[in-house]
Amino acid sequence: MPFLARARVSFPCYRVTREETLLTDTAAPRRLATIVALDVAGYSARTEADEAKTTAEVAALRAVIETIATRHAGRVFNTAGDGFMLEFGSSLSAVESAFELAEKCDPKVRVGVHLGDVVVQPNGDLLGHGVNVAARLMAQAEPGSALVSADVRRTIRGPLAERLQSRGTIKLNKMAEAVEVFALLPSAPVRGGLHGGVRDLWARRSSRPVKRAAFAAGALAVVVAAIGLLWFPPQPTLAPLVPEASVAVLPFENLSAEKDNAFFAAGIQDEILTQLTKIGSLKVISRTSTAHLVSRPTNLREIALKLGVANVLEGSVQREGDAVRVNVQLIKAATDRHLWAENYDRKLDNIFSVQSEIAIAIARALSARVTGAEKKELEGKLTGNSQAYDAYIRGMAFLRKSSGDDLRNAQEYLQRAVRLDPGFAAAWAQLSRAHSNLYFSQSDATPGRREAALKTLGEALRLQPNRLEVLVAEAFFQYRVERDYEGARKRFERLNGRWAGNAEILAALGYIARRQGRWDDSMAYLEQSLAVDPLYPSRRRLVADLLIARRDFANAMPLLNEAMNIWPDDLQFIERLAKVHQLRGELDQADAVLKGVTPKPGDELASTTAYQAVLRRRHDGTVELLEDLLKRDHLAGSPGRTSIELNLNLGNLKRLAGDTAGATIANNHALEELLEELKAQPDSSDILAYLAWAYCGLGDRTEAMKYADLAVERTPVSKDALAGAYFEDVRSRVWARLGDRERAIPAIERLLKTPSLPPLTVEILKLDPDFDLLRGDQRFEELLRGGGDSN
Helix, strand or coil, X not given: CXXXXXXXXXXXXXXXXXXXXXXXXXXXXXEEEXXXXXXXXXXXXXXXXXXXXXXXXXXXXXXXXHHHHHHCCEEEEEEECCEEXXXXXXXXXXXXXHHHHHHHXXXXXXXXXXXXXXXXXXXXXXXXXXXXXXXXXXXXXXXXXEEEEHHHHXXXXXXXXXXXXXXXXXXXXXXXXXXXEEEECCCCCCCCCCCHHHHHHHHHHHXXXXXXXXXXXXXXXXXXXXXXXXXXXXXXXXXXXCCCCEEEECCCEECCCCHHHHHHHHHHHHHHHHHHHCCCCCEECCHHHXXXXXXXXXXXXXXXXXXXXXXXXXXXXEEEXXXXXXXXEEXXXXXXXXXEEEEEEEXXXXXXHHHHHHHHHHHHHCCXXXXXXXXHHHCCCCXXXXXXXXXXXXXXXXXXXXXXXXXXXXXXXXXXXXXXXXXXXXXXXXXXXXXXXXXXXXXXXXXXXXXXXXXXXXXXXXXXXXXXXXXXXXXXXXXXXXXXXXXXXXXXXXXXXXXXXXXXXXXXXXXXXXXXXXXXXXXXXXXXXXXXXXXXXXXXXXXXXXXXXXXXXXXXXXXXXXXXXXXXXXXXXXHHHHHHHHHCCCHHHHHHHHCCCCCCCCCHHHHHHHHHHHXXXXXXXXXXXXXXXXXXXXXXXXXXXXXXXXXXXXXXXXXHCCCHHHHHHHHHHHHHHHHHHXXXXXXXXXXXXXXXXXXXXXXXXXXXXXXXXXXXXXXXXXXXXXHHHHHHHHHHHHHHHCCCHHHHHHHXXXXXXXXXXXXXXXHHHHHCHHHHHHCCCHHHHHHHHHCCXXX
């Protein structure tokens, strides 16, 4: 019985990317251009060895690059770190420049050249497919060399064109298409064609397998590379290409005498950030990636690089009585130069328009266009009631945490906000989201909770039906309460067109795509959400879960290891890393990950630790751990299903240890709680699946099979690809435990090919006692010999 606390499947399409949205805007100028992308080979290693020297080398290199570009009638339109993007009107000039750069630049650079359609930003930056392909070609070039796309090759003539030799068709990392590429032959022939070393390197590179996934090719995906989120070895990582019109808002400093006003300062900062995200021409990093930072960091450049932005907004808030001063300053991170600064002195009841004024001023300072519709959205203030606002920002702080207790605290504060200001549409909308989240988490999927979510949403829609926060709440209600995934998808796609920089909307589209079995689309959306929220652990966990569900362990492992370097004490990353080792049959490695880590009562880690004991068939110590966790849970009086999960895991371990009486007691404890929950939530597949496990543990064949069937019927794969597969897995294990080979083995064969969380693997079949009664059956043994489902 694996992973009972199973990441809750509460995350779980036609894809609309940021780039596609831009390309449909007829106001945005477009043109055909030849793009040259280059970066310094081995930049990270050089920086680690001698940062000062490398920084000086790259600074000197810029002058060389600009001189060569100018000589060939080109321009540098974007730089960041060791990355440079150049534009040329002539493909011949671009190729001449590319090979001169590859030859003359010291340290050596990698270069990619592509001709394609681009979108021109107000600040002169270029976005679009042409830019993305050039960057991908660069990433596959060898140091001191250039790769040219077939589109460029077809447009040039003469001696240079004749020296371009095809290197075959390659699949571009993170893009659906394949491109024929060309490299430059030496001017004097070399015996045997290309130099053997270069030729062999290319042959090895072009023969490497590349993961097939139709990921979004928008500008945001390029930024993902900048923050080190392209975890698809052995391809080289992409140099950071940071748009100039990008900003991260750091936590505002509270200068008030009363330290409780820290909530107020955070609220001002958060609303400025929210307003900025509504300006489509800006890239704005989400609050969840900046909340842990200090107000005035000394390593501003390093932080900006990690976040993938060119600019940082710092600020402070001082509140004394009804007087408020807000100080803000916009800083270019690379040079520490102040681009804009302002003080705002307002009375408390007139403070709420400041956030919009600041957002528009920042856009102006960064040459970012604000449309008429965006300006109208920005001008709509939250509330004029300072007490309601105070309750609202406190409620929002809890709402972002998303656990059951936090959601109930959020509900309390948001209810206070709407009592103080019944016309507070955004507060009504967020209150509806709190109810929807509680319903969706299955901790309170009751008719009363559903009605509360609907009623509060109705108030928000009545007050401000076109406000973005209200429309987002409506989309989440359709997704999390009505479970109308297709309807919610369409709503979120429309919202993505209006609020393209909102990480929550992008993530929601990723969740829904998983539920619909659109795995590639899900990855594309989740990666885009990471681009604007790169330092929020939850975003990376979701991507890791998607990779795990698809059995893409080869890419899940480096992602989890990278996350562990950033968040070494994060129990959820530890749990996932141990889980991947278990799924691969690497029990020694799983032991090493779990060593010295003590789970808390409600952690998924508790179930993964219990499952390790199951797979090891060694139960001493873990039984005592679960019993201790149960005692701690009872003392804490925690709401939710922690005790149910602990008792089911405990019952399973005691059964395997031969303690039949102890197993019966634990399963009966779980059963008592489950039957009570079933009265309130009769349609919950979670409850039904737990009941199947409890009855299976008690040896009640009829009831176990009945509830396993009901769980699958309530949530079939056709309705929910992610959760449905999990309930299919539960049922197949119940059949296996009860010795029903005729139903279990065909089901297991299907599940080995089905994405699930967690997925079933051949290695698990070999180790898990759940399948012991199937051993010796020729059909099952053939499945064990099949292998190859995990990498």
